[in-house]
Amino acid sequence: MTFARPAEPPAALADRSSFIAFFRESAALAQVELRKLFRDPTELFTRAVQPLLWLVIFGQVFSKVRGIPTGQVSYLAFMTPGILAQSVLFAAIFYGIAVIWERDLGVVHKLLVSPAHRASLVVGKAISAGFRGVVQSFIIYLIAFAMRIPINWNPLAILGVLFAVALGSAVFSTFSLVIACIVKSRERFMGIGQVLTMPLFFASSAIYPIAMMPHWLQIFAVLNPLTYLVDSLRGIMIRGGQSLHPFAADLAVMALIFVILAAIAAKLYPTLVR
Amino acid sequence: MDSDTTLRPAELHAIATSSLTRRFGDMIAVDHIDLHIPYGQIFGLLGPNGAGKSTTIKMLTTLLDPSSGTALVAGFDVVKHPAEVRRRIGYVPQMLSADGGLTGAENLMLSAKLYGMPRKERNTRIAEALRFMGLEEAAGKLVKTYSGGMIRRLELAQAMLHRPTVLFLDEPTIGLDPVARHTVWERLQDLRRDFHMTILITTHDMDEADLLCDVLALLHRGKVAATGKPADLKVILGEEATLDDVFAHFSGGSIQEGGNYRDIRQTRRTASRLG
Helix, strand or coil, X not given: CCCCCCCCCCHHHHCCCCHHHHHHHHHHHHHHHXXXXXXXXXXXXXXXXXXXXXXXXXXXXXXXXXXXXXXXXXXXXXXXXXXXXXXXXXHHCCCCHHHHHHHHHCHHXXXXXXXXXXXXXXXXXXXXXXXXXXXXXXXXXXHHHHCCCCECCCHHHHHHHHHHHHHHHHHHHHXXXXXXXXXXXXXXXXXXXXXXXXXXXXXXXXXXXXHHCCHHXXXXXXXXXXXXXXXXXXXXXXXXXXXXXXXXXXXXXXXHHHHHHHHHHHHHHHHHHC | CCCCHHHCCCCCEEEEEEEEEEEECCEEEEEXXXXXXXXXXXXXXXXXXXCCHHHHHHHHCCCCCCXXXXXXXXXXXXCCCHHHHHHCEEEECCCCCCCCCCEHHHHHHHHHHHCCCCHHHHHHHHHHHHHHCCCCCCCCCEHHHCCHHHHHHHXXXXXXXXXXXXXXXXXXXXXXXXXXXXXXXXXXXXXXXXXXXEEEEEEXXXXXXXXXXXXXXXXXXCEEEEEECHHHHHHCXXXXXXXXXXXXXXXXXXXXXXXXXHHHHHHHHHHHHHC
């Protein structure tokens, strides 16, 4: 049985070059991720355990050391933005494993056969990671409040924190996606994820000022995106907190890193199925 | 873009390949394949694991660039105009790719948005696809509660939502029980009848090849060993011949042989998830 060539797809389906289509696709992908997260929010609660331990145990003990110059604020207040940034990093850096899982299920194949923009497949994931980061921030605000850490309750400052956290989550989840596209297997990914998290954490100003580091480590710290996330948070999250760079400059650095990583990830994403 | 004459679809074949070849290092996975599949045909690529079926489908669906040769799908070159090809094809991978954490309707809504379907059309198209595949009652349930056959039908619903010209299915009934398999075959025939879709499937199942496909190409080590209607292929070896005999005749081996570790692992994984 054969037929004549069928009619062309309607014009509405044809116009896909616009930015609007790109944002619609990204939003649609982020929406399904979030819907799944809210159906099973266990992950959000288990992720709260680690920052709790850092603040309650490590923070309390190191408060007694008094060898770390933290300016006008207590050590606990100094490290709170650092622990928020750390929990963002630890959650986002393993985000890419989902894409390896989706590849084994054929989901990635299906997405790549669709006419959706390659970049929207990456940005959709980043938006959803950003949202997870925001939820994580609420939990850390609660812990900090319970520990009587002097939080800056100015609504604009809180909005600034949430925005910086969303951007930082987008950066690290996209970084994770790039790694996933390169290694392509869960086992290798877990290994590399473990290897990366601690150096990124220690080579940042999360739990001590950069000025205390040996010179060679300071160079890493300057190149480390986590440093800029911590710095942006330190200036606005805590009363009396001081950052090294202006808030806008920290955001600009993170935004630039995100754009570069997203471009790389969009380029590598199709190689997942080859 | 419409004024560009190179973008006008060719009229004759839904799929036309010329010396289509793909190498992975020294290994030639697909070796100079020529296929000419008219619009409205159900065409089967038949062969054991590792014969080159999946690699061929990946090239035709723009997932993998050919090493040499050309392929036109729905009239467009897969390398020069991949975006035009993607708008005109639907694809159901071998693995179960519907999202278990979403409901059937949510899976379909995601597809509708990714294919840029206008807002006012989405719900009618989704309702139509659900009805077509007999999934109306299950639409609001999470896909992880579906049976294997229901998941396959949902994936077909996703793939037909934008009314593709050509539908690609990689081992569409692998791991399904006989009743579910027959349902999938019927739905595929309905899709061809009602929407004039051209359907290309890969299979290593002789019944599927015999009962569903109009024309077959027997793939062996990346080459087309024989091509023709199932009945014509059997006639070559006499009245009593089965497709198994035909395959053995042309390839010198059984369809159950072959395949590398990854192919077989994937097949088994799909089968076990369904079973």
